[in-house]
Amino acid sequence: MFLLATNVSAQIEEAPLLSDNYAPVKPPSFRLNVEGGYSYRTADAADTYAAKLKGGYNIASNLSVFLGSQYGICFHYSRSMATASQDGVSDNVVVSLYSAGLAERRILGRGSVVFIGDLVIGMATYQDDAQIGSAPHVRKGNSFGITGLMGFDFMIGPNAALGFDVSYLVGTVAQGMQDGLSVDMNESLNRFDFNGGLKYYW
Numbered sequence: 475m476f477l478l479a480t481n482v483s484a485q486i487e488e489a490p491l492l493s494d495n496y497a498p499v500k501p502p503s504f505r506l507n508v509e510g511g512y513s514y515r516t517a518d519a520a521d522t523y524a525a526k527l528k529g530g531y532n533i534a535s536n537l538s539v540f541l542g543s544q545y546g547i548c549f550h551y552s553r554s555m556a557t558a559s560q561d562g563v564s565d566n567v568v569v570s571l572y573s574a575g576l577a578e579r580r581i582l583g584r585g586s587v588v589f590i591g592d593l594v595i596g597m598a599t600y601q602d603d604a605q606i607g608s609a610p611h612v613r614k615g616n617s618f619g620i621t622g623l624m625g626f627d628f629m630i631g632p633n634a635a636l637g638f639d640v641s642y643l644v645g646t647v648a649q650g651m652q653d654g655l656s657v658d659m660n661e662s663l664n665r666f667d668f669n670g671g672l673k674y675y676w
Contacts (some may be wrong), residue, residue, distance in 0.1 A: 501676035507671055515527070517662035551642075552570065555572045563604070571596060575592060588626065588627040594620070595620045646662050
């Protein structure tokens with residue numbers, strides 16, 4: 475997705491960031507965002523109950539450090555949550571990603587809109603706190619994860635923006651633990667995140 479973001483951004487004409495008196499302004503070096511939205515896991519569901527766990531909500535935060543006008547590095551955290559219950563069975567699934575990677579931005583217009591592209595890699599964690607009747611069960615594991623993101627920030631002040639983005643996480647937990655025992659899981663963590671939130675530049 476980062477390559478796609480690069481190709482898309484290469485076709486967007488970047489304009490200089492200008493002050494009120496039309497003098498060039500150095501773009502901010504840091505960007506912090508806090509956002510939330512809807513997550514959708516793309517793996518096939520085994521049955522109608524499992525299908526209820528495909529969609530959920532998520533929160534995310536990202537710190538970008540730009541080393542120039544366009545490119546930099548970023549540190550990313552996201553957490554998606556989904557719940558379902560039926561006939562005495564309940565599941566509470568949490569998938570988290572701790573990652574870092576490359577950041578790209580393109581400043582559009584006079585700086586009122588910023589195109590954002592990220593590619594991050596790191597550790598994805600999976601945990602399902604389930605209950606069957608009165609008996610609790612825990613299933614968890616870790617995986618290598620990679621996420622690509624594209625979005626736009628709309629400036630609402632000198633340092634603040636409202637932004638919207640879409641990202642896709644790829645990862646599979648091959649082996650994990652269930653109730654303290656090692657098991658084969660083959661749990662796909664692949665998902666789309668559709669998020670919006672506040673961004674702060676300085």
